[in-house]
Structures are given as structure tokens and as C-alpha cells.
Amino acid sequence: MALRLSLASLGExxxxxxxxxxxxxxxxxxxxxxxxxxxHRAHQAIYLDDLFNLGLDRDFAIVGAGVLPSDALMRERLAGQDYLxxxxxxxxxxxxxxxxxxxxxFLPPGNAAAxxxxxxxxxxxxxxLTITEGGYFIDPATGVFNPAHPAIAADAAAPEAPxxxxxxxxAGLKARRDRGIPPxxxxxxxxxxxxxxxxxxxxAGLADLIDPALAAHVRANVAFPNGMVDRITPATTDRERxxxxxxxGIEDTWPVFCEDFKQWVLEDHFPLGRPAFEKVGVTFVEDVAPFEHMKIRILNGGHATxxxxxALMDIHFVHEAMEDPLIRAFLRKLETEEIIPVIPPVPGVVLADYFELIERRFSNPxxxxxIARLCLDGSNRQPKFILPSTRDRLKAGAPVTGLTLVSALWCRYCEGTSDSGRIIAPNDESAARLKQAALAARxxxxxxxxxxxxxGTLGDDPVFARSFATALESLHSRGTKATLEAYIGGRL
Incomplete structure (x- = not known):
């Protein structure tokens, strides 16, 4: 008989x-x-669980919070099993x-005061915070905070009810400042x-719209350490349950499945103290940037690749994609010839070895x-995971054939059908606009x-534009498989 997860059932x-x-x-x-x-539950929460199991830092337990409808559902499910x-x-x-x-x-979403x-x-x-790449109100082309976003403008107009x-x-930082509590x-x-x-x-950008003195307080007194996080964690479906x-033999309404590998590299800037994460495998460094650069370009860029x-070949799982010789060869050629050569050195890491690790992780059956999860939110992910490598290579006068093929594949995907004619469900906040542009690009x-x-201005670069046009025309006229074969064979 199945055991329903709860504090009362832990002994069974x-x-x-x-x-x-x-x-x-x-x-x-x-x-x-x-x-x-x-x-979050496969990463930060695991490190804390490991630490608490050692008898350390048990005054750093987690209180959940959120603002989305999905947060309310998560709260309901987790509360029903005592947040286990x-x-x-x-x-x-x-x-x-x-x-x-x-x-x-877990604080009730929608209750700002609480x-x-x-x-x-x-x-x-x-x-x-783990709010996804699209949750930071960043202009995708420039990477700069967008204070004109309607949600930010609404908070600026009603800061007491964000x-x-x-x-x-x-609002929490303001309350602490007003009460004399350190941030x-x-x-x-x-x-x-x-x-x-x-x-x-x-x-601080939101504070600029409300109270310049509060913005100055944030910039002068609040710590925002940079960090690099890594663990492949798919969405939970009935399959996982x-x-x-x-x-x-366990009944859990929202379990988490993940790979064995995990990594966290973090800057040590915590004025009010922090858990002893270094005792459970977190790496603290003075500068996270090289590690971020490596992971985002090689792993996240590889996922996009x-x-x-x-998706256009109707493949469902990531490991199935890696079993396809064309996709696997496409990934390896692009990573080794175009992405890795423009990544600066990372302390203690051989980039070729790191890619071998990533390839094995992607292949985990x-x-x-x-694949649908990897395709999610491309309008936010492409500018962060693929286009920076493209810009670096263009700046160096190096070819961008494979990188522009990734962008062309995304364009073809945004049309909303696979090569077989299967309908691809929209999975981007800008899906309607992307589809319209992708169809016009035919x-x-x-x-x-x-x-x-x-x-941004990439469309004005003649090398990028010419390469993109060639790749897209090939996808339209010959299809995905033949285009991959042409790229791998040096004929694109």
C-alpha cells in the first residue's frame, strides 16, 4: 500500500x-x-537539507513565497504534505x-502585507529567488532593466501593495530600514x-521610480552576490508520480526528479551571515563570472542547440535527441568549433572536459x-544563451554558421509546426508575435x-544576416535533417 507523504508518516x-x-x-x-x-527543491533546498542533516545552521530554514497563480497551487500541494x-x-x-x-x-501568494x-x-x-530568466524585467536585446514594463510601473504607482x-x-527592505533592522x-x-x-x-531600478533615497540605500547597503547554479531538473508529470x-511506494503530489550531478558556485557576500554551504559542496569564489560564462554558454547554449x-523532428525526450546521430554531431561540432573557442579560461577547469561532462548529462536516459521544456521561453533564453556567443565571434571576425543555424532553427520552430506538420503548442509569452514574424520570414x-x-543590432550585421538567411532557406527547402547534414558536412 502506498505511503502518503506527511510528517506523521515519516516513520513508516x-x-x-x-x-x-x-x-x-x-x-x-x-x-x-x-x-x-x-x-529550487532539487538544488538550494538539497544543500540546506544536507547541512541540517549535519546538525548545522538549522536557523536558516526556508519560508516559501511567490506571486504567480502557479505559486498558489504549489503552496496548496506542499502544505498538504507538511512542506516535505x-x-x-x-x-x-x-x-x-x-x-x-x-x-x-509558505506565505499566501497575493497577500502582500503578510x-x-x-x-x-x-x-x-x-x-x-528562482523566478526564471524571464522574470527580471530585462530588455532581452540589451540586458538592461526595463523600468517601463507595465508590472514595474504598477508597483511604482502603488508601492504599498506590490x-x-x-x-x-x-517593500521589505524599506520596512527594515524604517525599523532600524539591517537589510x-x-x-x-x-x-x-x-x-x-x-x-x-x-x-534599485524600481526604487528609483519611487524614492531616490531608498534607491541609494539599496545600492549602498544591500548585498547581491552573484552565483552559478546547475542541475538538470525536468518538470513533474504523472509519469514521475x-x-x-x-x-x-510513496505518494507525493509534486515530487522532484533530477540528475545526480549538482553544482553551485557563489560569491561570499552575506553581511548578516549565511549557512555553512561550503561544508556540503558549494564552491565560494571571488568572481563567479568565468563559471557563469562557461555554464550558460556550454550547457544552456547546448540545450538550445x-x-x-x-522539436522539429518530433523527438520528445532529451536523451532521445542525444541518441540521434545528426543532433549529437550538431551539438559537438557547434560547441567545439564555435562556442568553446570564445569562452575565457575558467580557474581549475578544462573546457573540453566540461563539455564531455555536459554531453554525458544530456544523454542520461x-x-x-x-524537449518541450528546453524550448520554453525562447525569447528570453536565446538572447542569454546563444546570441552572446554569436556577437563574440562576429567581433573576432570568426564564422557563425552553426550559431546562426540555431537562431534559424528557433525561427522555424516559432512557425508552430514541426517538419511532419505536427502542431507545436505555444510556450513563450511572445508566442503570437514570434509566430507572425517567423511566418513572414518565409x-x-x-x-x-x-x-x-x-x-538588437545583429540583424544589421551582413555576415550574421547572410548566414541566417542561408540557414533558414535550407530549413524551408530541405528540412531539418538535410540542413543538419549540410552543416555537419561543411556544406551550409
Whole structure:
């Protein structure tokens, strides 16, 4: 009979499933985290669980927070199982399950007053975020905070009732300043270059619209450490729930499945203190930028590289894409010839070895990561994961054939059908606009490059434009497989 996950049932968990070495009564809140999704529960929450199991820093338990409708559903599901999560780590030859419990509360989304009051609590020393690359109100083409975004303008007009993560954080910092409480550290855990600086720009940029003195306070007194995070964590579906029930006998409404590998590189800038993360595998460095650069370009850029051809070829899982010889060869050729050569050295890392690791991780048949997840939110991901490498190579006068093929594949994907005619469901906030531009690009490729909020001035570069046009024409006339073959064979 299945065991329904709860604090009361922890003592009955089947053999072989790890449970916390601590009780809920051992914990007290020290962190408010916005964005309690799968990645957070497979990453930051795991490091805290490991630390709490060592008997350390149990005053840094997590209080969840959020602003989206999905946050309300997550709160409901997790509250129903006392904020416990089953995490299943999967490698080709093994799977293991553990129950984690570093979260002790989840603030009601939509209740700004309750969230602000919790942020003002002196016990809260860190506010962390996993809100995806698209959640920072950044102009995709420039990477600069956009103060004119309607959601930011709404928070600026009503700062006492904020509806964005940054409005809530700013209101919490203001309350602490007004009460004489030192500011908490704000720690982004999203895949954005310079994620600490980006977060500072969002919080202080909003403050600029409300109170310049508050903006000055934020810039002078609030710590925003940069960090690089890494763990492949697919979305939870009934597939994962059924595997958990079948293989481990546990009923969890929202389990997390992930790979065995995880990494966190972080700048040590926490004025009010922090958990001893270094004791559980976090690497602290003076400058995260080289590690961020490597991971975002090679791993996230690699995901984008395989995602769109796989979608156009009707491939469902990431490991299935890696089993396709054309897609695997496309990834290797692009990474080794165009992406890795423009990545600066990373202390203690051989980039060729790092790519070999990434290739093995993408090939993991047990993880169940989907191509649809990798294709999500391309309008925010392309400018962060692919186009920076393109710009660097153009600046160096180097060829960009493979990188522009990735952009052309994305354009073809945005048309909304695969090569077989299968309908591709929209999965981008700008899906309608992207589809219109992609369809127009069938007769004039410039229609897609005219999306300057994404491409910036790249469309004006004759080398990029010519290469993009060639790749897109090939995709339209010959299809994805033949175009990949041409690129791999040096004929594109």
C-alpha cells in the first residue's frame, strides 16, 4: 500500500528512502525564497537539507513565497504534505529517493502585507529567488532593466501593495530600514550572467521610480552576490508520480526528479551571515563570472542547440535527441568549433572536459527531461544563451554558421509546426508575435531579425544576416535533417 507523504508518516517510509535526521521542531526560519519550483527543491533546498542533516545552521530554514497563480497551487500541494518533498536522483544505472524538509512555511501568494511583514522579520537574513530568466524585467536585446514594463510601473504607482517579486523585496527592505533592522542579502539562483547585479538593478531600478533615497540605500547597503547554479531538473508529470509510487511506494503530489550531478558556485557576500554551504559542496569564489560564462554558454547554449532541431523532428525526450546521430554531431561540432573557442579560461577547469561532462548529462536516459521544456521561453533564453556567443565571434571576425543555424532553427520552430506538420503548442509569452514574424520570414528573413528587442543590432550585421538567411532557406527547402547534414558536412 502506498505511503502518503506527511510528517506523521515519516516513520513508516519504506526502507531505502532517506528521511531527514532532524525534526521540524529543530528548525527556524532564516530564508525567504521566491519561486518554489522543481529546480529550487532539487538544488538550494538539497544543500540546506544536507547541512541540517549535519546538525548545522538549522536557523536558516526556508519560508516559501511567490506571486504567480502557479505559486498558489504549489503552496496548496506542499502544505498538504507538511512542506516535505521527495527528491529522486536518477542516473543510467541507479535511482535513489530522499525526503527533504528544509521548508517550514509558505506565505499566501497575493497577500502582500503578510509577505512584507515576514521580510521585515530580523530572523530573515537571506531572500533568494528562482523566478526564471524571464522574470527580471530585462530588455532581452540589451540586458538592461526595463523600468517601463507595465508590472514595474504598477508597483511604482502603488508601492504599498506590490505585485512583483521586486516590489515585495523593496517593500521589505524599506520596512527594515524604517525599523532600524539591517537589510537581508538578496541571492538570485537563476541562469543569468551577473545574476546578482541584474537583481540589484531590478530592485534599485524600481526604487528609483519611487524614492531616490531608498534607491541609494539599496545600492549602498544591500548585498547581491552573484552565483552559478546547475542541475538538470525536468518538470513533474504523472509519469514521475507513477514512477515514485511504483519504485518507492510513496505518494507525493509534486515530487522532484533530477540528475545526480549538482553544482553551485557563489560569491561570499552575506553581511548578516549565511549557512555553512561550503561544508556540503558549494564552491565560494571571488568572481563567479568565468563559471557563469562557461555554464550558460556550454550547457544552456547546448540545450538550445539540441532543442529546436529535436522539436522539429518530433523527438520528445532529451536523451532521445542525444541518441540521434545528426543532433549529437550538431551539438559537438557547434560547441567545439564555435562556442568553446570564445569562452575565457575558467580557474581549475578544462573546457573540453566540461563539455564531455555536459554531453554525458544530456544523454542520461533516466532523467526524463523533455524537449518541450528546453524550448520554453525562447525569447528570453536565446538572447542569454546563444546570441552572446554569436556577437563574440562576429567581433573576432570568426564564422557563425552553426550559431546562426540555431537562431534559424528557433525561427522555424516559432512557425508552430514541426517538419511532419505536427502542431507545436505555444510556450513563450511572445508566442503570437514570434509566430507572425517567423511566418513572414518565409518570404523575407529580415522579418524575424527585425525583432530588435531580441536580436538588437545583429540583424544589421551582413555576415550574421547572410548566414541566417542561408540557414533558414535550407530549413524551408530541405528540412531539418538535410540542413543538419549540410552543416555537419561543411556544406551550409
Amino acid at each position: 517510509v519504506p526502507a531505502g528512502v532517506d528521511t531527514p535526521f532532524y525534526s521540524r521542531d529543530d528548525l527556524s526560519a532564516g530564508i525567504v525564497h521566491f519561486g518554489i519550483g522543481n529546480f 518533498t521527495t527528491v529522486v536522483e536518477q542516473e543510467a544505472g541507479r535511482s535513489s529517493a530522499r525526503i527533504t524538509g528544509p521548508m517550514i512555511d 509577505t512584507i511583514e515576514r521580510l521585515a522579520d530580523p530572523a530573515i537574513r537571506i531572500v533568494s 505585485a512583483t517579486v521586486f516590489g515585495l523585496i523593496l 537581508f542579502t538578496v541571492m538570485s539562483c537563476d541562469n543569468i550572467p551577473g545574476n546578482g547585479e541584474v537583481t540589484c538593478n531590478a530592485v 507513477e514512477i515514485l509510487l511504483r519504485d518507492f 539540441i532543442a529546436y532541431p529535436a 533516466k532523467i526524463g527531461d523533455t 518570404s523575407d528573413f529580415r522579418a524575424f531579425l527585425a525583432l530588435t528587442d531580441i536580436f
